[in-house]
Each structure stands twice: as structure tokens, then as C-alpha cells.
Amino acid sequence: MKKKTLVIFFIGLFALLFLLTGCFSVSKSYPEKHYFVLSAAMSKKMSPSTSNAVLKIQRFRVSPQFDGQSFVYKIGNLHFKSDFYNEFFIPPGLMISEEVEKWLAGSGLFKYVMGFSSPVEPTFELDGVVSALYGDYSDIETPKAVLEIQFFLVRKVSSRPVIVFGKTYHEETRVKGNSPDALVSGWNLALEHILTRFEASLKNLDLNERKTS
Numbered sequence: 001m002k003k004k005t006l007v008i009f010f011i012g013l014f015a016l017l018f019l020l021t022g023c024f025s026v027s028k029s030y031p032e033k034h035y036f037v038l039s040a041a042m043s044k045k046m047s048p049s050t051s052n053a054v055l056k057i058q059r060f061r062v063s064p065q066f067d068g069q070s071f072v073y074k075i076g077n078l079h080f081k082s083d084f085y086n087e088f089f090i091p092p093g094l095m096i097s098e099e100v101e102k103w104l105a106g107s108g109l110f111k112y113v114m115g116f117s118s119p120v121e122p123t124f125e126l127d128g129v130v131s132a133l134y135g136d137y138s139d140i141e142t143p144k145a146v147l148e149i150q151f152f153l154v155r156k157v158s159s160r161p162v163i164v165f166g167k168t169y170h171e172e173t174r175v176k177g178n179s180p181d182a183l184v185s186g187w188n189l190a191l192e193h194i195l196t197r198f199e200a201s202l203k204n205l206d207l208n209e210r211k212t213s
Contacts, residue, residue, distance in 0.1 A: 035089040036184045040099045040191040046106040051207045055110040056122035057101045060149070062093040062130040071180065072134040074146075080134065086180040092133055096149070096191070100128065103195045109202050124207070125161075127152040131168070135175065135183045143175040145186025149194055153202070165205060169194040 066072050069091060071083040088095060097116070104126075105113040114120060132148035153165040171190035175182045 031085045033085050033087065034180060035087055036180065037089050038092070038095050038099060038184070038191060039188055040103055040195055041188075042103060042106055042192075046108070049108045049111050051108075051110050053110050053123035053207050054112045054114065054120065055104060055124045055126060056114050056118060056120070057097055057104070057116060058125055058127045059116045060093045060097045060100070060128035060130055062091075062133065066092065066130065066133040071183065074134050074136045074138050076138055079138075083180075093130060096130055097128070099191060100126070100195065103199070107199050107202075109199070109207055121156070123155065123157050124164075125154045125156055127154065132170070133187070135186075136172070137178065140178075143178060143183075145173045145175050145183055145190055147171050147173075147187055147190040147194065151198055153205075165201065167198075167201060169197055 065080070068082065069087040069089075071086045071088075072080055073083065074080050101113055101115055104110065110124070112120075114122065129150040130148070131150055132146050134146050136144040136146050148168065148170040150168040151166065152163055154161050155164050171193050173186040173190045173193075175186040
């Protein structure tokens with residue numbers, strides 16, 4: 001009798017646990033991850049090319065502090081943190097390289113502008129380093145989107161490639177609010193300002209292909 005009673009007790013216990021788990025959800029809800037892209041929109045129409053040079057855009061490198069896809073925030077003088085739930089859709093170096101390629105293709109400064117995977121031998125190569133890419137919330141009253149890019153333009157037609165232009169551009173754009181969407185809008189505006197200044201600098205160079213004998 002004791003054994004039968006014990007079996008009935010465990011059956012009843014399992015039935016009670018089944019009913020309880022059916023009435024109350026034990027699963028935890030976690031914040032949903034969001035993915036973003038950077039985009040630099042030109043405010044002018046595409047210009048006709050006056051150059052016979054071909055430009056290849058190398059994949060931009062990113063400083064190790066900002067090389068991941070997670071957003072990075074500065075929250076103190078020397079205190080940074082990453083955001084697991086808000087990320088770039090693709091690695092930032094690749095994304096910025098593509099935006100630079102599209103911008104310069106519409107500038108009219110080169111006959112052709114190609115990505116780093118093109119097998120064509122170019123007249124110039126453009127290398128870039130993204131040395132800052134973060135949201136600055138160290139002053140909560142004035143949040144900023146910070147972007148800094150260093151450009152190197154290399155002439156390739158001679159036997160010894162030569163850097164013909166190198167400069168670092170730094171932009172800090174005020175952000176309206178603390179949302180990820182506002183931060184991305186700030187980065188986009190900063191990227192547009194940097195590319196506008198970079199394009200203006202290139203206009204002062206001789207970008208035509210020099211024939212070698």
C-alpha cells in the first residue's frame with residue numbers, strides 16, 4: 001500500500017507542476033537587437049568627369065577601439081562602453097569604404113571609381129583609417145556623434161607609388177536625443193561633412209593620368 005501511495009503522490013506532483021508551468025510563463029523577454037547602416041547623401045547632382053584617371057578605393061581600416069559592429073559610447077573622460085543591442089549591419093570599415101566610393105564616383109574627379117575587389121590596375125589608390133567612431137555622451141546635455149577619418153591618396157602609375165595627398169578630417173555633430181536613430185543621423189551628417197571637405201581638397205590636385213614612356 002505504501003508503494004502505491006507513493007506512486008500516486010508523484011503522479012499528482014508532476015500533474016501540478018505541469019498545470020503551473022502552463023499558467024505561468026517562465027521564459028524571459030530580452031531587448032530586441034537593432035541594426036543600422038551609414039549613408040552619405042550628396043546634395044548636388046553627379047558631375048561629368050574631367051579626368052582620365054582611375055581610382056581604386058581600398059577597404060578602410062578602423063581603429064581597434066571601434067572596429068566591432070556594436071555601437072560604442074563615451075560616457076566619461078576615459079570611460080567607453082559598447083552596446084550589444086544596437087549594431088552596424090556590416091563592419092564599419094567596409095560600410096564607410098562603400099560610401100566613399102559612391103561619393104567620389106559622383107564627384108566627377110575621376111573617370112572611373114572602383115571598389116577594392118576590382119582587378120583593374122588604377123591610376124590612384126585611396127586608403128583610409130577610421131580613427132574615431134562613437135557617440136559622445138560624457139556631457140548628457142550635449143550628446144555628439146564623433147567621426148574621424150584619415151585619407152591617403154597614392155599615385156600608382158609610376159614604378160614607385162607616391163602619396164600625393166594625406167589628411168585627417170574630424171567631425172563632431174550634435175545629436176538630438178539619446179536614441180540610436182539620432183546617433184546614426186549624426187554620424188551620417190558627420191560623414192557628409194568630411195566627404196565634402198575631402199572632395200574640395202582633391203579639386204586642388206592634378207588628378208589626370210600621367211603617361212610613362
